[in-house]
Amino acid sequence: MNKTILLLMTGMIISGAELSYAQQRTYTMAQATNGLRQDLAPERIKQFEWIPGEDAYTRAVTANGAAAWVKYGVSARKSAASPADTLLTLSQFSKQLFAGAKSLRGFPVMHWLSGTEAWCNIENTLYSGRLENGAMQFHVWCTLPVDAENITVNPQSRQIAYTIKNNLLLHNTSGVTQQITNDTDVNIVNGKSVHREEFGIDKGIFFSPKGDLVAFYRMDQRMVNDYPIVDWSVVPAHANIIKYPMAGGKSHEVTLGIYQPSTQKTVFLKTGGPADHYLTCVTWAPDQQSVYVALLNREQNHLWLNQYNAVTGELMKTLFEETDNKYVQPTHPLTFIPGKPDQFIWWSNRDGYTHLYLYNTQGQLERQLTKGSWVVNELAGFHIAGNEVVITAAKESPMEKHGYAVNLKTAALRRLDQAAGWHDIQVSSNGAYLLDSYSAGNVPGVAQLAALSGKWQEQLLTAADPLRDFKRPEIRQVTLKADDGTPLYGKLILPVDFDSTRQYPVIVYLYNGPNVQLIHNTFPYSGNLWYEYMAQHGYIIFTMDGRGSANRGMAFEQATFRQLGTVEMNDQLQGVAYLKSLPYVNQQKMGVHGWSFGGFMTTSLMLRHPGVFQAAVAGGPVIDWSMYEVMYTERYMDTPQENPEGYATSNLLTKTKNLQGHLMLIHGTNDDVVVWQHSINFLKACVDNEVQVDYFVYPGHLHNVLGKDRTHLMQKITDYFDANLKL
Known part of the structure; x- marks a missing residue:
């Protein structure tokens, strides 16, 4: 027994010495620069995605050195960890795709089309998978040209839109490719983000709710000054000419087209006014009969929220206007209330802070949903059973972000998390559950599931501190x-x-x-x-x-x-x-x-x-x-x-x-x-x-x-x- 105690004490001393030594570590420059994206990154939930129409989600996991794509069910009635089903291992996935000719090093980003179908993109070959007998079976869906960009898949119609250089194409469900635009001038650009990605714009392709119509940006930048970006990697060096609109100079001109695949014809919205205005917040009406666009003047101090006929392109009405003596900054499309096609949420800074407003499609304000000396950060989804919209906001402090549910009828607000820090929320398709992922100053990372109704929650991850062995400052x-x-x-x-x-x-x-x-x-x-x-x-x-x-x-x-x-x-x-x-x-x-x-x-x-x-x-x-x-x-x-x-x-x-x-x-x-x-x-x-x-x-x-x-x-x-x- 004395020997055992001595060994234990010796082990404790050695461990303490090792810990003391480890805590003296300093960062290499590579770790200080890229470490948080590489070897010093806290553990995170990988490829989490809610499955449409189910109280279930998938994530990529690694167990015993083998990577797998796993489905987990969620139920607030269970107190233990939810049961898991391995849908696919990485080795199985590689065999399905390449018949053993090569192996993937990791899962590509997987997207659910429905509760039983998913897809992924590997080097512009799209693969679709179907759940059969509890496992996913993948095959080639379509192979797009190597220079295809802005690939956009519509889950409802299974149509695929993409760009080649400055033109927009559509791969339909019959496997036929339709050329939506055919502009020969490289300075007329279709289907890409416009306005230098200001105003929250990050794409140029907008499928209708059923996915059978496509709206797209068309940008004419012929009037904008040329600007050379020199490629020094070749001899002689080569000047790549871009269009760069400088303050006070000529800006590009943008229109919005609506393409009908069944007729293969396009109509452009008749937005009128000065050609160098900005078209933002593009949103399809739920019935697909119209498209909403926030039209902002070049001075950026006057906004019109307009509704246009999707068939004729004619202006139907202006729902409302916003002005500011400095600037208006629209950055979010309309969000329609599930099951209520005549109501939508609009983001505005009109009271001095970024808040949400409930409107009807006649342009009448129903109520201001959020209010106070704080800003809303994101709209994460809807808790349908509770008639609530789920958001994140800086209500507690500008240095923190938390999740909240806001009642659409009363505007009553309730906080959804308890811990200090910066929270990111992902809401399931019916809004019954959410994933709350957060970190704080001394909390490397936590991920937990929670029910929107009740107090049920389940911890998925508590990340270890990857910096624990380093000598760190106060x-x-x-x-x-x-x-x-x-x-x-x-x-x-x-x-x-x-x-x-x-x-x-x-x-x-x-x-x-x-x-x-x-x-x-x-x-x-x-x-x-x-x-x-x-x-x-x-x-x-x-x-x-x-x-x-x-x-x-x-x-x-x-x-x-x-x-x-x-x-x-x-x-x-x-x-x-x-x-x-x-x-x-x-x-x-x-x-x-x-x-x-x-x-x-x-x-x-x-x-x-x-x-x-x-x-x-x-x-x-x-x-x-x-x-x-x-x-x-x-x-x-x-x-x-x-x-x-x-x-x-x-x-x-x-x-x-x-x-x-x-x-x-x-x-x-x-x-x-x-x-x-x-x-x-x-x-x-x-x-x-x-x-x-x-x-x-x-x-x-x-x-x-x-x-x-x-x-x-x-x-x-x-x-x-x-x-x-x-x-």
């Missing part, structure tokens, strides 16, 4: 105030082994632009492992969402209107003042870093507030807003002709003489969002004014440097700060 939540008293939320990340009697260099990481929020209560609480890497190497990191960023309501967002880069910098300077008040911050060793809008902010701080920071790295920065795209820029700045003072104030080409300290700009050579000319022109201005600046490019990369090259990028940034803030 993180402090910070709340500051803007000059108008608005609360500003940020995080202060202290160096590991922090000593309050020492002074440390500090890096401010920022974005602070529209539609983006950096500060969330998610895992990891730092928000970024590179921040923690820098803390492991003796830096303080500070990040904060100033006015102009997302999830705080319209007054917060619109505070920057017509003056991008002014109010936001005032807020970031409040953060600087806070940092300088801390005795352990070395005020002579302060750096700033950001990308895209954050790159614009970084460069602006160095030129419009010189001397505050000693070193800065600006990635993909906007330098002159008159060279940025029409839709985004004119929403927040109006046109250069209407707001010359605002554009002049924010133009960084005229301010290079102000530079103090060290500034490095980084750009991807193939950037088609913030085109390379921004930083090239900035270099020219620096040369003209005899100002020294550092510069680095990433050949072949677009607006972001992704993949393995991102490790190189973050090492480059780190080395720059080390050279200028540490040595």
